[in-house]
Amino acid sequence: MKGCLVLKNYKLLMATFLIACLITTNITLTLFADVESPYKSFTVYGYSYKNQASVMEYSFGLQPRTSIESTSGSVPAGYIGAYPRLYSDDGVLVLAATDWYYNDNTAVGIDCGADVYEEPGAYYCYGLTRAYNGNGYTQQTTYRSPSINY
């Protein structure tokens, strides 16, 4: 009876270990790494902002992302917009978002991605951001992210 209990616990332990291994492997395979540009700071309509481009590397491809954040606290809805783009190493635009994303609600910042690009190669993310200036929008490029190989 005692031996049976030990065997049962051993099986449970092994099953837990295997599941943990599977989950960990899955996470590792799904998300490898990412690269980020330095922040670029600027001021529009009394608000200070910083923007950034990044590339998320997954096992199935690369996703360009662009963020803009107010460092002066929350901004009203529709004040900030982001547009992610992915370029190959030789400067060819390979992926771009359909449209700009603006903050739906009062927010401090937004961060959005385009689709995942699956072609092997070296790529940069170079995003665009917009901030409301009281009479339209001021468009600001991010710095380029470091090149990433996929």
Add this chain to the structure above:
Amino acid sequence: MVKCKKTNVTMVFVIILSIIIGSYNINYALSNNTLDKKAYIINEKGQLISVDTNEIITEENFDPTIVYQVNENGQTYGSSLYAVSAETEPDLILARGIDGTIGYVYYTDLYREEPKNPEEAIAMQKINSRKIRIIPLYASDGKTVIGKFRTTPVQDIIEKRTDQR
């Protein structure tokens, strides 16, 4: 007869000389990387650096004539990776089409009209955000359609609601 022979010798000499000069030029171009010489490089901070002067390129010292070419209709075309602001982007942006064709998309086709105010921005977003768009891919003349470029919906959106600095 003698004159004909002399002409033939001259012709052979000219051909050999042309081959020698041509080979030298090709070798020079390859060894000096002239065929693929970049005017600008991107440093580790994501800034554009002039290869010749080592300067950081900003809107003030950006020279579009180095980065872009101009077509017969007066439109600039080239890579927008080397633009330093929205104002310095070319009219025709170098892009890869759906089938791998390299061509150009119009700046105005890609980024579309800018909203006038936050209300209009939100309204435009509600209409367009979940859509895939197919826009024409042109040759450098900006007129000949050579393919299609696909844009993708914005996804994995994170809105920071509170100050998380």
